[in-house]
Amino acid sequence: MLGWGVDRLRADMSRLLAILFHQGVLDEQFLQLQQLQDESSPNFVSEVVNIYFHESEKLLRNLRGLLLDREFSDYKKMGIHLNQFMGSSSSIGANRVRNVCVAFRAASEQNNRAGCLRALELLEHEYCYLKNKLHELFQMEQQRVLAAGARYPLQQQQH
Amino acid sequence: MAAFQRVASSLSTSASSYGSCKDAGADVTVSDQFPAGLRVLVVDDDITCLRLLEKMLCRCLYHVTTCSQATAALKLLRERKGYFDVVLSDVHMPDMDGFKLLELVGLEMDLPVIMMSADGRTSAVMRGIRHGACDYLIKPIREEELKNIWQHVIRKKWNENKEQEHSGSFEDNDCYKQGNDDIENASSVNEGGEEGVLKGQKKRNIAKEEDDNELENDDPSASKKPRVVWSVELHQQFVSAVNQLGIDKAVPKRILELMNVPGLTRENVASHLQKFRLYLKRLSGVAQQGGISNTFCGLMDSNVKVNPFGRFDIQTLDASGQIPPQTLAALHAELFGRPTGSLVTAVDQPALLQASMQGPKCIPVEHGVAFGQPLVKCQSNISKHFPRNVISFEDVASGFGAWPSNSNGTVGPSSNLGGMNGQNSNMLMDILQQQKQQQQSQQQSPLPEPSRSINVQPSCLVVPSQSSATFQAGNSHASVDHNCSYNRSAMIDYSLLSPQLNNSSLNIGQISNGDLKTTSVSGYSGSVSISPLSPCSVNPDNTSQQGRSSTMAIQVGRQLPGFVPNISNFQGSYSAKSSEVLDQRPLRNLGFTGECTSIPSWLAVDEFESTMRNLDHEKFYMDISGNKVKQEPSIEFVDNARVGIPILQQLPPSPSDLMSVCTE
Numbered sequence: 001m002l003g004w005g006v007d008r009l010r011a012d013m014s015r016l017l018a019i020l021f022h023q024g025v026l027d028e029q030f031l032q033l034q035q036l037q038d039e040s041s042p043n044f045v046s047e048v049v050n051i052y053f054h055e056s057e058k059l060l061r062n063l064r065g066l067l068l069d070r071e072f073s074d075y076k077k078m079g080i081h082l083n084q085f086m087g088s089s090s091s092i093g094a095n096r097v098r099n100v101c102v103a104f105r106a107a108s109e110q111n112n113r114a115g116c117l118r119a120l121e122l123l124e125h126e127y128c129y130l131k132n133k134l135h136e137l138f139q140m141e142q143q144r145v146l147a148a149g150a151r152y153p154l155q156q157q158q159h
Numbered sequence: 160m161a162a163f164q165r166v167a168s169s170l171s172t173s174a175s176s177y178g179s180c181k182d183a184g185a186d187v188t189v190s191d192q193f194p195a196g197l198r199v200l201v202v203d204d205d206i207t208c209l210r211l212l213e214k215m216l217c218r219c220l221y222h223v224t225t226c227s228q229a230t231a232a233l234k235l236l237r238e239r240k241g242y243f244d245v246v247l248s249d250v251h252m253p254d255m256d257g258f259k260l261l262e263l264v265g266l267e268m269d270l271p272v273i274m275m276s277a278d279g280r281t282s283a284v285m286r287g288i289r290h291g292a293c294d295y296l297i298k299p300i301r302e303e304e305l306k307n308i309w310q311h312v313i314r315k316k317w318n319e320n321k322e323q324e325h326s327g328s329f330e331d332n333d334c335y336k337q338g339n340d341d342i343e344n345a346s347s348v349n350e351g352g353e354e355g356v357l358k359g360q361k362k363r364n365i366a367k368e369e370d371d372n373e374l375e376n377d378d379p380s381a382s383k384k385p386r387v388v389w390s391v392e393l394h395q396q397f398v399s400a401v402n403q404l405g406i407d408k409a410v411p412k413r414i415l416e417l418m419n420v421p422g423l424t425r426e427n428v429a430s431h432l433q434k435f436r437l438y439l440k441r442l443s444g445v446a447q448q449g450g451i452s453n454t455f456c457g458l459m460d461s462n463v464k465v466n467p468f469g470r471f472d473i474q475t476l477d478a479s480g481q482i483p484p485q486t487l488a489a490l491h492a493e494l495f496g497r498p499t500g501s502l503v504t505a506v507d508q509p510a511l512l513q514a515s516m517q518g519p520k521c522i523p524v525e526h527g528v529a530f531g532q533p534l535v536k537c538q539s540n541i542s543k544h545f546p547r548n549v550i551s552f553e554d555v556a557s558g559f560g561a562w563p564s565n566s567n568g569t570v571g572p573s574s575n576l577g578g579m580n581g582q583n584s585n586m587l588m589d590i591l592q593q594q595k596q597q598q599q600s601q602q603q604s605p606l607p608e609p610s611r612s613i614n615v616q617p618s619c620l621v622v623p624s625q626s627s628a629t630f631q632a633g634n635s636h637a638s639v640d641h642n643c644s645y646n647r648s649a650m651i652d653y654s655l656l657s658p659q660l661n662n663s664s665l666n667i668g669q670i671s672n673g674d675l676k677t678t679s680v681s682g683y684s685g686s687v688s689i690s691p692l693s694p695c696s697v698n699p700d701n702t703s704q705q706g707r708s709s710t711m712a713i714q715v716g717r718q719l720p721g722f723v724p725n726i727s728n729f730q731g732s733y734s735a736k737s738s739e740v741l742d743q744r745p746l747r748n749l750g751f752t753g754e755c756t757s758i759p760s761w762l763a764v765d766e767f768e769s770t771m772r773n774l775d776h777e778k779f780y781m782d783i784s785g786n787k788v789k790q791e792p793s794i795e796f797v798d799n800a801r802v803g804i805p806i807l808q809q810l811p812p813s814p815s816d817l818m819s820v821c822t823e
Contacts, residue, residue, distance in 0.1 A: 052207045087277030088207035090299040
C-alpha cells in the first residue's frame with residue numbers, strides 16, 4: 001500500500017536522521033536548513049547540499065593537492081581553503097566535518113605537515129561518511145515523495 | 160510589534176527611498192512594513208553560504224542581491240549608488256580581502272557593512288571591529304541574526320541626523336559615559352530603537368553609539384554637504400580654539416567664531432568637537448585601573464570606548480577617516496608645542512591621573528603618547544610582535560598599541576612611548592589640567608609609574624620586548640574546538656611570550672579570550688611567571704621555541720586536554736628538554752582531535768601542552784582511534800606543570816563515535 005510505504009519511509013528517514021544527530025554528524029543547523037525549505041523552494045535542502053558537495057570536493061582536492069606537493073609550504077593558503085570548508089560545513093550543519101576542519105586548521109597553523117595529512121585523511125573520511133548518509137536520506141526522501149505523490153499531495157519535509 | 164510600529168512610524172520614509180533621511184530632527188523615516196524591503200547585498204565566495212543567506216534573507220522579507228566576488232560587488236555598488244541599504248560580506252575572499260571591501264564601501268558609499276566569517280576567534284572579530292564593521296557574524300549564521308541587521312541601517316542614519324540636529328549642545332561631558340545600552344543591544348532592538356528615537360536629544364546616545372558601533376562614523380554633513388576634511392591646519396586651529404575656551408566651555412558656536420574659517424559650519428565643528436571629546440575621554444580612560452575586568456574580552460567590550468591606548472582611538476579615528484594621522488600628529492604638536500607654564504613631569508602630575516572614565520580628566524603619562532605618529536610606529540612594532548596567529552592578541556595588541564607590561568620589561572612599544580612620555584605628558588597634562596581644573600578639583604590618583612600604565616590587564620598581558628621572530632616560528636594553535644566558549648578568565652596568553660624573556664617577569668595573569676574558539680598554544684618560549692601558577696624555571700637549554708613553550712605550558716598548569724583520552728596518558732611524555740624535539744619538530748597536532756567537540760576554554764592551554772608533548776617525539780603518535788600512542792619518557796616537569804591540573808575529562812561522545820566510524 002502506498003500510504004504504508006510513505007509512513008515507513010518517513011520512519012526510516014527519521015531514524016536515520018536521529019542516528020546522524022546522535023553521532024554528531026549533523027547538528028541543529030541542519031534543522032534550520034530543513035526549515036528553509038518551503039513551497040517556493042521545495043528542493044532547497046538537496047539543492048544546497050549538492051552545492052556543498054560540489055564545492056567541498058573541490059576544496060578537498062585542493063587541499064590534497066597542496067599537501068601532497070613535496071615543496072608545500074603555503075599553509076596560509078591551506079588555511080583559507082579550510083576556512084571556507086569550515087564555513088560551509090557549519091552552515092549546513094555538518095558538525096563533525098567542521099570539527100575536523102578546526103583541528104586541521106590548528107595543525108596548519110603550526111605548520112605541522114604530518115598533522116595536516118592526518119587531518120586531511122580524517123576529513124575525507126568524515127566527508128565521505130556524511131555524503132553517503134545524506135545521499136541515503138535524499139533517496140529515501142525521493143521515494144517517499146514518489147510514494148506520497150501517487151496518492152497524497154506533495155508533503156513538505158517536516159522535522 | 161507595537162514597539163516596532165512606533166519606531167517605524169517615527170521613522171518614516173517611503174520604502175523606495177529607504178536611504179534618504181529627512182532633515183527634520185531625529186526622523187529617519189521608513190515604511191510601515193519596515194524592515195521589510197531592506198535592500199541587502201551579500202558577498203561571499205562560498206556558494207553554499209551564499210545560497211543559504213539568500214534564502215534566509217528572503218525569509219526576512221529583505222530584498223536580496225548576491226555576489227560571489229568582491230570586485231563584482233563593488234562594481235555593483237558603484238553603479239547603483241543609493242540602491243543598497245546594507246552590505247553583508249565574508250571576510251576571506253579570493254579576489255579581495257573582505258576588510259578592504261569594507262573600507263571601500265564605507266568610504267565611497269557609506270553603507271553599513273556587516274562582516275561574516277567562519278573564524279570566530281576573538282582576534283578575528285577584533286579585526287572586524289577595528290576596520291569599522293558594523294557587526295561581525297560568525298558562521299553558521301542563523302536566521303534570527305539576519306533579522307536584526309536592519310538596526311545597523313537605522314542606527315547609522317539616525318546618528319547622522321542626530322548629529323546634525325544636536326550638534327550644538329555638547330556642554331555636558333558626563334553624559335558621554337552613559338551609553339544607551341539599549342540601542343546597541345541586539346536582542347532588544349525594538350526597544351532600543353525606540354528609545355533611541357525617543358531620547359533623540361541626548362548626546363549620550365550619539366556618543367555611545369558612535370563609540371561602540373560606528374567606528375566609521377561619518378561626518379553628519381556628509382549626506383547633505385560635501386564632507387569637510389579636517390586638515391592638519393584646520394585641526395590645529397580647532398584645537399587652539401578649544402584650548403583657548405577651555406575644553407568644557409568649548410561650544411561649537413564659539414569655536415567656530417574663534418576659528419574664523421569661512422565655509423565651516425557650526426555642524427562641522429560640532430561633530431568634530433564631539434569626536435575630539437570622545438577621543439580625550441578614551442585617553443583618560445587609560446588611567447582606569449580598577450574598573451577593568453580581568454578578561455580581555457571584558458576589556459575589549461567594556462572599554463572599547465575608553466581604550467587606554469590612544470592608539471586605538473587614533474586608529475579608529477584614522478579608520479573613520481576623520482582625523483588623518485598627520486592631523487593627529489599636528490594635534491600633538493599643537494598640544495605639546497605650547498609652551499607650558501606648568502611643565503611637570505608625569506610623576507608630578509598626580510592630578511592628571513584619574514581613574515574615572517569620565518570626561519577628559521587626565522591622561523596617564525604613558526598614554527599621553529597616544530597621539531599620532533609615535534603611536535603609529537609603536538603599532539607597527541607591536542604588530543611585529545604579534546603575528547597573526549597570536550591568540551586573541553594580535554589585533555588587540557596592535558590595536559592597543561603598547562600594553563605596558565607590568566613593571567617589568569616594558570615592551571618595545573611601550574619603550575617608544577616612554578620616550579615620548581616626558582614631553583607629551585607635559586603638554587597633555589597642561590591641556591588636561593585646564594579641563595580638570597575647570598571641571599573638578601579633586602580626585603587625583605597619583606600617577607602610576609610609567610611602567611604600570613594600564614594595570615588593567617597588566618597581569619594578563621605581557622608584551623614581549625623581543626622581536627617577533629619567535630612568534631612567527633612558534634605560532635601554533637591547537638585548535639580546541641569551535642564550540643568552546645572561552646569565558647574563562649584564567650587563560651594565559653601565550654602569544655606574549657618570547658624566547659628571550661628569561662628574565663622578564665611577564666606576569667601572565669589571565670588571558671581570557673571571550674570567544675576563543677580555537678586557541679593556539681604554540682611554541683612560545685620564555686620564562687613566564689604565570690600567576691597563579693608558581694613560577695617555573697626556564698630551561699636555559701631550550702633552544703627552540705617549542706621547547707620553551709613547553710616549559711611555559713607546563714607552568715600554566717591547566718593542562719591536559721581531556722578531550723583526548725590518550726593524551727592523558729601522555730603526561731609522562733612531556734619533555735621540557737630541548738634535547739630532541741624541539742628543534743624543528745612541527746608541533747604535533749593534537750588537533751586531530753576532531754574528536755573533541757567541546758573543550759572548555761581553558762583547555763586551550765592544554766592543547767598547547769599536549770602539543771608540546773607531541774613535540775618531543777616523532778614517535779609520539781596520536782592515532783585517531785586513540786589507541787596507539789607511544790610515548791617517550793624523559794620528561795621533565797617543571798613543578799606544577801603537571802597534571803595536577805584539572806583535566807577536563809569531559810570527553811564529548813564524538814571520539815567514540817569517530818572511532819566507530821573509523822572502524823566501520
